[in-house]
Amino acid sequence: MPWRVESVRWVFNFLCAFPYASTLGTYTQKLLMAVDLAQAISKQQLPEVPSRFVQPLHRREPCHGHSSIPVIDLHDLLHQGGHSAHIAAQAVTKACEEWGFFQVINHGISTSLMEDVRRVVKEFLNLPMEEKMKRPMKFEPYHPTGYGRTFDISEDTILDWVDALINYISPPALKDPEYWPDKPAAYRETIEAYGAEVIKLEKTMLGILSKSLGLDFSHLEEAFGGDEAQVVLRVNHYPRCQQPDLVMGLSPHSDGSAITVLLHDEVEGLQVKKDGLWWTVKPIPGALIVNMGDMMQLVSNGRFTSMEHRAVVRSDTERISIVVFYAPTVSAFLGPIAPKGTQQNTAIYKPIKYGDYLATYMNKELQGKDRINSLLI
Numbered sequence: 001m002p003w004r005v006e007s008v009r010w011v012f013n014f015l016c017a018f019p020y021a022s023t024l025g026t027y028t029q030k031l032l033m034a035v036d037l038a039q040a041i042s043k044q045q046l047p048e049v050p051s052r053f054v055q056p057l058h059r060r061e062p063c064h065g066h067s068s069i070p071v072i073d074l075h076d077l078l079h080q081g082g083h084s085a086h087i088a089a090q091a092v093t094k095a096c097e098e099w100g101f102f103q104v105i106n107h108g109i110s111t112s113l114m115e116d117v118r119r120v121v122k123e124f125l126n127l128p129m130e131e132k133m134k135r136p137m138k139f140e141p142y143h144p145t146g147y148g149r150t151f152d153i154s155e156d157t158i159l160d161w162v163d164a165l166i167n168y169i170s171p172p173a174l175k176d177p178e179y180w181p182d183k184p185a186a187y188r189e190t191i192e193a194y195g196a197e198v199i200k201l202e203k204t205m206l207g208i209l210s211k212s213l214g215l216d217f218s219h220l221e222e223a224f225g226g227d228e229a230q231v232v233l234r235v236n237h238y239p240r241c242q243q244p245d246l247v248m249g250l251s252p253h254s255d256g257s258a259i260t261v262l263l264h265d266e267v268e269g270l271q272v273k274k275d276g277l278w279w280t281v282k283p284i285p286g287a288l289i290v291n292m293g294d295m296m297q298l299v300s301n302g303r304f305t306s307m308e309h310r311a312v313v314r315s316d317t318e319r320i321s322i323v324v325f326y327a328p329t330v331s332a333f334l335g336p337i338a339p340k341g342t343q344q345n346t347a348i349y350k351p352i353k354y355g356d357y358l359a360t361y362m363n364k365e366l367q368g369k370d371r372i373n374s375l376l377i
């Protein structure tokens with residue numbers, strides 16, 4: 001590491017440590033992290049990105065162009081019922097089979113709420129680093145929470161160019177309110193309100209997909225633990241990067257969740273891998289991006305696909321994505337589910353307790369679809 005960076009790090013850590021050394025008892029972690037975050041590095045405007053962020057060539061697969069992931073209008077499904085609702089439900093099912101990724105419009109979440117969410121998140125990210133670091137990422141095997149970095153497994157880990165803010169929305173036992181920012185003042189209330197709306201949408205999607213699998217509407221919701229399902233907000237902050245082609249915003253992965261809803265800021269950066277090629281998703285203003293997580297691929301015995309995706313970064317602008325993962329409770333024991341009245345005799349995946357899946361997921365570098373593939377029989 002060049003001496004200039006090292007001395008900036010030392011001075012920064014020294015100055016930052018005192019004001020909040022006593023908060024939350026995670027002093028050591030803050031010392032390690034403050035200037036290592038992507039935002040802090042981005043601000044230094046170094047001529048070259050630090051080597052820990054540089055991806056080897058084989059992990060920088062080129063992108064092919066723009067993709068046309070399906071766009072589904074949910075208006076009739078949410079408000080109309082009848083034949084047109086059925087058509088929309090079929091479109092959701094087909095998108096989950098073919099892509100595992102789609103955008104939804106008329107999804108029932110108001111534009112003003114989405115704008116409020118973007119605003120409070122941006123206000124948080126614009127706070128001085130010492131304010132944000134009052135809640136440094138707390139690492140527990142299943143439940144990282146707070147602000148900082150995830151998937152920083154060892155000194156050899158190649159880091160992604162992203163800072164994260166993670167807050168548990170549900171169940172109450174996992175919320176850890178002291179890790180929710182109290183600045184800006186509207187953060188908690190806004191995220192709670194948005195979280196409640198996204199949960200409704202995610203449950204609707206689960207209901208549709210349950211029916212498509214020949215199950216009762218509430219089957220998957222219950223299988224994932226009902227009110228004990230884990231709903232987690234993850235803010236991804238991808239600051240501007242002077243050498244965007246050398247780094248990855250978020251390495252290729254499929255989500256460990258059941259279903260994920262992403263609120264974007266209209267900046268391109270999300271890419272999906274279809275038939276071996278990377279494609280950039282063009283975010284539609286007002287739309288939300290929905291994708292299947294590994295648990296849907298598992299319970300549907302591979303019928304729904306948790307598509308591999310990644311995030312790239314840019315030199316001209318930062319990017320922010322606000323993601324809500326809906327995941328099973330850790331005690332849920334999950335495997336391919338046979339449709340009602342039938343027997344599954346061709347399961348291609350082994351069943352697993354979700355807590356065990358998550359423990360492996362959170363404690364390894366992101367690497368494509370290796371987690372779900374490890375359950376293949």
Ligand SMILES: O=C(O)CCC(=O)C(=O)O
Binds near residue numbers: 234236321
């Ligand atoms: O920021 C994005 O577009 C992708 C986010 C993502 O894949 C994740 O948070 O798991």
